[in-house]
Structure formats: structure tokens, C-alpha cells
Amino acid sequence: MASAIVVRGLGKTYRARDRGRPTSLKGRILSGYRAPKREPFWALRNISFSIPRGRAVGVIGLNGAGKSTLLRLIGGVGTPDEGSIKVNGRIGALLDIGAGLTEDLTGRENLFLLGVISGMLRSEIKAKFDDIVEFAELADFIEQPVRTYSTGMRMRLAFAVAVHMSPDVLLIDEALAVGDQAFQRKCLKRVSEIRETGCTIFLVSHDEAQIEALCDDVVLLDHGQLVAYGPLSETMAIYTASVDAKVAEVEARDARLPPKVVEAVLEAEVNRFGSGEMAIELVTLTDSEGNGTDTLVAGQGLNVSFRYDPRELDVAPIALIGIYGPDDTALFETHSDRAGLTLTPGGGPNAVTLEIARLDLAPGAYRLTLGLFAPDWHTVYDYHAEAYPLQIVAANEAAAPSKGFLNPPNAWHRGETVGDDLASENA
Numbered sequence: 001m002a003s004a005i006v007v008r009g010l011g012k013t014y015r016a017r018d019r020g021r022p023t024s025l026k027g028r029i030l031s032g033y034r035a036p037k038r039e040p041f042w043a044l045r046n047i048s049f050s051i052p053r054g055r056a057v058g059v060i061g062l063n064g065a066g067k068s069t070l071l072r073l074i075g076g077v078g079t080p081d082e083g084s085i086k087v088n089g090r091i092g093a094l095l096d097i098g099a100g101l102t103e104d105l106t107g108r109e110n111l112f113l114l115g116v117i118s119g120m121l122r123s124e125i126k127a128k129f130d131d132i133v134e135f136a137e138l139a140d141f142i143e144q145p146v147r148t149y150s151t152g153m154r155m156r157l158a159f160a161v162a163v164h165m166s167p168d169v170l171l172i173d174e175a176l177a178v179g180d181q182a183f184q185r186k187c188l189k190r191v192s193e194i195r196e197t198g199c200t201i202f203l204v205s206h207d208e209a210q211i212e213a214l215c216d217d218v219v220l221l222d223h224g225q226l227v228a229y230g231p232l233s234e235t236m237a238i239y240t241a242s243v244d245a246k247v248a249e250v251e252a253r254d255a256r257l258p259p260k261v262v263e264a265v266l267e268a269e270v271n272r273f274g275s276g277e278m279a280i281e282l283v284t285l286t287d288s289e290g291n292g293t294d295t296l297v298a299g300q301g302l303n304v305s306f307r308y309d310p311r312e313l314d315v316a317p318i319a320l321i322g323i324y325g326p327d328d329t330a331l332f333e334t335h336s337d338r339a340g341l342t343l344t345p346g347g348g349p350n351a352v353t354l355e356i357a358r359l360d361l362a363p364g365a366y367r368l369t370l371g372l373f374a375p376d377w378h379t380v381y382d383y384h385a386e387a388y389p390l391q392i393v394a395a396n397e398a399a400a401p402s403k404g405f406l407n408p409p410n411a412w413h414r415g416e417t418v419g420d421d422l423a424s425e426n427a
């Protein structure tokens, strides 16, 4: 069967919004900020499929998956950065509904304009004029300028023109979700009728019921990639599973305890030292599941985060984090310089996190030390010595140490020694 739409290796890049933009004027001046740095990203990549003539194909995917971009490119709006698109036949497109209307022209003038832009002859538009106006339910307003129209009226006009031009390929982007219920039903009916004439339909909708009612096949996109293209039920099942997984992920995230803010009693020259040119503030702890806590089960992971106030300085400080046991025993200490991490200077975001994948400490009470230093280590900006409490409890009493600070996973076994096996193998 001849193909109505053939897409090969399609790719489209956009420039993302600038994320590293300093927020204050001072920050912008100090950072030598000129124009926004906008990194290109692929909104669509490696998309290939071909749609046989007369099929109704739904395009689904989570927000930002690239559905509208795909439809626009097929409709000739914008140019691909990679690959090719071939459409056989006349395209009727309902993309940015109402966007093609000219405010100061009347409904009648806009109707002719839309028709001509869509590839209809003036004579064809004239012949269909009354039907289009009647379908759009705009008979009483067709001589009024479009600027006086409501969103619903604009949508009805654009929709009516698109469905009366006898398209070979009809592209619809969320258009069936606009307007009142009665008009939506009318549109759906009309799309079904058009489908019966052998027109190929390509429909973007978040409404699964609509896709199920109208489509034979489904294209599933995710983050600009083609995940699946095939019969409705199979592809919808993949989509539903991915939506369920996403919902479960969000629910799990929502169910987590918020980061635990740990307080310290700080006293200058007793447990707090430094020049004060930058200050450590808001210290939070979470376990490896992302739950806020200051009590960990031995072997769990720990994330230590803190914000720092850069005050007047615009330099990237070094962060230090240590875990201390009784009698000032340093059990673990590390710093961002050692890891090659450059922190954000003034202007933010001024926060840092140390992720410790697992903490095999013996049950007991420990204290955290946090420090902020100049990039050359010559100045201590702020240092909170053994100021923040951390509790470790046993995962398994039998495996907790009888003495010492370490609590690696361990188990006792009765019987032969490991060496016995080797001895018998070597005999």
C-alpha cells in the first residue's frame, strides 16, 4: 500500500532556556555575563516510520516528548535539522489552532485566507463557503473582525476550514480538546467521516479515549525518541505501563520524608571558626532513599547538604565534610577540591551535597564537621567543628561490632575453614 507519510532519520534541535544565568545585576557583571548561553538539545532524534494511506495514527507520549514538534515538521512548520519527511497529498493541518488568523480581518476574509494558505482554490472556497460557516456556527458573526471572536469561535473557524478542504492527510494537534462538548462531538464525528473517505489522519492527543476511538495505530514518543509504532492496543499498553511507572515514581517521591534540617549550637572560637566572609547555613541530611533523617541504619547511604551564603565574595569556595567519633577521632573527612568539584560562586545556586553511598559505622553517636575554605585554602571562611549530631543504629544486632567504629556486613559460619577447600583441591 502506498505511504501517505514517510519520515526518515528525523531530528530537530531547539535551544534550551538559559539555566546558568546569574540572578542579580552584580552577579551578571562579576561573572562577565553577556548573552544567554543556550545549549541546543534534540527535541526529536532518529525518528523513522512510514504511514500507509488511509490509516488513522495517534501520537502519544508524556509532556515534552516531541509530539507537537513532530506534527509541525510534518505540516511544514519549521525545518528538520536531520533526516527527511515526505507527505503524499494535500495536507490539512490543525496545529496551533487559531494562530493563523489575522485580527483585523473579518471572519469571511480570514476564512478565504486560511483556505488559500491550506492550498484550496478560491473557487473551491466559494463553493464550500456556506458549509464551512454553518459548520463553524458563525453565520451571525462572519462579517465581524476576528479580534471580536472568542477562543472557541476562532477554533471553530480554523477547524471548519481544515475539515472542508478534502485533505489527503489531516494533522490534528490537541484541536479536539478545545471548544464546548457539543462542538467537540461534532468535530469527532467529522473526523470519523473524513477517515471513511480514505484520508490519513495523524492525531496528537492527551485523551486516551479519543485516540482509542479514532486511531488504528499509535506512535509512542519519549524524550524525542520513537519508543514504539504499531497497532493501537499493543502500543497503548506500552504507554500505559510507562505512565503507571511514572505515577509510581512520583508517589514514591511524594511519600518521602523531607530533608532533615539538623541544628547546631554554634559558639565562636569554641566550635565555630573562620573569617565569616562566607557562612554555612541550612544543613540537611537524607538517607539513600531520599528520606530526611539524622538517624541511619548501619550500612545505609547518607547525603549531607548545606547552603552557603557567599555574602560579598564572588569566588568558588571549597567545601569540607567530616564524620567524627568520640574523643575527636576523625573517622572520615573529604573535600570538594579533592573530588575536583568547583562550587558555584556568588549568585547561586549556593548549595553543595556530599553523597556517601553507604556508611558502615558501628551503632553510636557521631558528629559532623562542615567547613568552607578559600579556593587557595589560605582562609577558613566558616568552620563548624563536630557541631551536627548523627546517630547510627544497628541493622542487625548480631552483626554489630563488639568494639570499634566499623560495621561492615559480616556473618559467622561454623565448619571447615576456607583453606580446607583449597587444600583438598590442591591434594
Ligand SMILES: Nc1ncnc2c1ncn2[C@@H]1O[C@H](COP(=O)(O)OP(=O)(O)OP(=O)(O)O)[C@@H](O)[C@H]1O
Pocket: 014, 015, 016, 043, 061, 062, 063, 064, 065, 066, 067, 068, 069, 070
Ligand atoms: N520553540 C521552541 N523552543 C525551544 N524549545 C522548544 C520549542 N518548542 C518545543 N520545545 C521543547 O521541545 C521539547 C518537545 O516539545 P513538544 O511541544 O514537541 O512536546 P509535546 O510532546 O508536544 O509536549 P506537550 O504534551 O507538553 O504538548 C520540549 O522539551 C519543549 O520544551
